[in-house]
Amino acid sequence: MTMANAFGSDDFNRLSEAEQAMIARRERVLGPAYRLFYERPVHFVRGEGVWLYDAGGQAYLDAYNNVASVGHGNPTVLEAISRQAATLNTHTRYLHENILTYAESLTATCPPELSQVMFTCTGSEANDLAVRIARTYTGGTGIIVTSHAYHGVTSTVAEFSPSLGPNVNLGIHVRTISPPNPHLPAPEIEAAFAREVEAAIDDLKRHGIKPAMLIVDTIFSSDGVIADPPGFLKSAVAAIRQAGGIFVADEVQPGFGRTGDALWGFLRHGVVPDLVTIGKPMGNGYPMAGLIARPEIIADFGRNARYFNTFGGNPVAAAAGQAVLNVIQQEELVANARAVGAYLRTELAEYINRSPLIGSVRGAGLFIGVDVIDGGKPSSAAAARIVNGLRDRHVLISASGPHANVLKIRPPLVFSRADACCFLEAFDATLKDVV
Template sequence: MSDHQDSVDTALIERRRRLLGASYRLFYRQPFHPVRGEGVWLFDRHGTPHLDAYNNVACVGHCHPRVVEAIATQAATLNTHTRYLHETILDCAQRLIDSLPPPLEQMVFTCSGSEANDLAVRMARAFTGGDGLIVTELAYHGVTQSIAEASPSLGSKVRLGQAVRTVPAPVDLGDGAAAMGTRFAAGVQAAIDDLAAHGIRPAALLLDSVFSSDGIITGPRGFLGPAVDAIRRAGGLYIADEVQAGLGRTGVMWGFPRHDVSADLVTLGKPLGNGHPVAGVVGRRDVMDHFGETSRYFNTFGGNPVACAAALAVQSVIAEEGLVEHAATVGGKLHVALNQLADAHPRLGEVRSAGLLAGVEVLDPAGSPDAAFAQALVDALRERHILISATGPHGNVLKIRPPLVFGPEHVESLGGALAASLAALAD
């Protein structure tokens, strides 16, 4: 049966419009209606499999049986808050802390990446005594009030906070990590100076370690160092937002150490629970201690036994299935395949990738960003039962971010479908 929109989906779309708030959006010209997930596949209600090359939240694959079993077993045993003693939260925190580099020593759990980033900013402001927050020009860090005000990708109608400054995303001109880092740090320093001119002390530089909303910027490795040095000289902290980069996505366990920098605070999101609501902040002991002494914080179900059982299962699957190494190996094949396509098709530009995260620029015949053609490619791939999205300041960067169990055969399928879509749209 064709999966073109039929009366059932039309009725469902109308019901959404009637029942859900106006802020909800659907992907794709032809909306997708999945009813079941397994590994890298999402199945629509007709049973048609769709290759998921987009959904990073289900990082170890949709409905992984180990994670499902851990959630179900713990939910059938006990689920309550963190003011009672329980081993699972400690086991989960220990395993995460052990996987991160010094000086990260303590953890606070939340339910979402938005909450984690909100809490990290509160911690930085409490520790430094400053309010200023620096983010990139198209950053996305979450949807709480304070973090929405530091997420310019939400659109111009969501106003930035008075203590928030944006800086241009890093730009690779092919002159190496040092030059790229110098350029990016100059923007950070200008933001620090502007905050000072308005009597605002800087609290933190908050960066998504792969700049996913800014168009996916993954290298060259090492360019973050000068910007991190700049914020620390000004008395602020560096917060590494690892919601998208972490847990093996880039072919290493965490994104920020790829740049040979240390973080003062690290934030995690729902990939930690394969979609189950568990997230958190890992930080320096002195920052955590100061916050605990000066602020009252309690998250009723952040770090509950079911959430931590899910997170422990995810970490076990990543280790036992070798998914970090797998992401590096398959990501290398993905990079080669995308570069081959870009070499063959003038409408594709630069390929930026690390592990199983890739961005591909889409250009018009004159070589300028082409958001309309990028969206046409996204929709054409959806017609061929492959799911990706688009990102970047011009909306022209194909965003490929599959579950970590994505394999070489899936790279081949994606590459073939992208080539066919390019050919069809050119005709």
């Protein structure tokens, strides 16, 4: 695994005294639930573009952090936040132009059916709100998710985030299904996934539970990064709607240009969701999230339940969000994600024949998954060695999937071809060491 609170003595002793002291303070004051990345944790003090810098000034190539989607310390976003914070910051119960302008900008990037926005501070809150809306609209309670999905950490959302582990109980109204199988022939993937959804619907009904929603992260990040073939979600979406439920596209991971096709991952599949939840890269580090909705889906909820979020959509948040959208569009970062991501996937695919550790490479745009195997089987141990080996070469990635063997490569959208070459050089050297 790439996260731990317990360190081997060798790893711990390689840390500076100051870092050892920080770990002790962290455990004392933050408690046991927090985790650190890497066997030898890193201490960053500054970020710029695709680089993070530790306390000694060492630069690390960031090929992991999608929150800073337009680059760490982006000057356009920082200027927008600073200017608005120095002028006014209140809540959404007063009239203000920023929230309206930003909401209009967001919906303009979506199909016309998705025309209303509700703002939160985190993706967990957005998915929590989606559940409330889905249950109000459908009259059902049943939720269908993939078997290693992550959708958030509120009490409600943790109940349908199976990747949180066996000690976090799923709700009795939740059914898990196998994610799309990327190793099937492409024509079979859509039908196989739809059958999983249909079986979950039948099981909910058998237990007297009316389906409310199917929710998927449209890049299936926690399930191991599954992007292709485009369109494979169509039959599953049709199945949940036929059963009286709605489809929620969780775009917290794939949204805002990440997949290189368009601003939203669901557009790869030719479907229009009923609700779209968004977050993480939305403010480039400023805490903001929300959902984009078909008006008819939220109509009853809005009439019968007030919604208010003290910080969600406030003037500073809206300024940050608008600045991020502007940078993505003006710097053509969706096209950059497409071009650099295609180059990186092509180069990584060469290792399928060059290294016994690489099983397959897949993804879309700047969201790439690399299967790590040992003897033809998924290997979390080998994946962890690669992740930590790259960290020692000052390159940051992580791992995901039910076997923790899928390298997750997900850099800021400003990642260039030169950055990709830097990554590949470190990757090649690391693979040679691990083998």
